[in-house]
């Protein structure tokens with residue numbers, strides 16, 4: 492069933508647990524993710540970047556695909572549809588109007604004052620509706636560590652529901668060892684008293700993820716690990732079945748690998 496992410500997070504936050512965001516790319520990925528999370532009886536946040544929304548022919552189509560699949564696959568777990576890394580308020584409005592249940596506004600490369608201004612514009616547009624807002628102080632990239640005072644200022648002046656802060660995490664594949672600043676995470680958590688989201692969690696090992704959750708992370712974003720799992724499954728399938736050309740079967744070569752990756756992630760929390 493489609494729910495607000497606020498509801499999902501409240502439960503995770505109060506119980507010191509984390510909920511996963513898995514990013515979606517097409518009909519098959521939505522199906523595979525929903526089926527596996529439902530099998531494991533775990534709630535899920537479906538992350539949609541603006542490029543993924545464009546690829547899937549717009550926010551309305553994404554919303555329709557997800558809600559139709561919830562129905563046709565008899566999905567009973569709580570599911571939310573989240574606009575990931577939005578950098579344009581007008582795009583956010585389109586996603587909200589299409590039925591998305593949460594928005595991450597990423598103005599982290601702007602000044603904290605501008606970030607506050609645009610986040611409040613989004614909150615005003617939402618106007619009390621049950622739509623969660625995620626903000627970012629970072630940006631999340633190599634060598635970036637969020638400024639604690641910026642985090643405090645941002646949350647104080649823009650009432651976001653959850654904060655993404657860079658603590659040494661990056662998107663994509665980590666080059667070399669993962670080095671997270673747990674002291675910074677702890678300080679942010681103590682000072683803002685809101686749930687925190689860990690972006691770029693692919694490639695971060697189990698003890699580190701668990702430590703993040705113990706220090707206040709309530710949402711874990713996984714994209715790259717799913718892409719790699721699916722890609723490796725497809726490559727293997729094609730190598731083992733060189734005469735198969737049916738697109739449904741070719742895309743489906745990645746199904747088991749993707750589902751196994753999801754199952755492994757879900758088993759941690």
Ligand SMILES: [Zn+2]
Nearest residue numbers: 662690691712
């Ligand atoms: Zn991210």
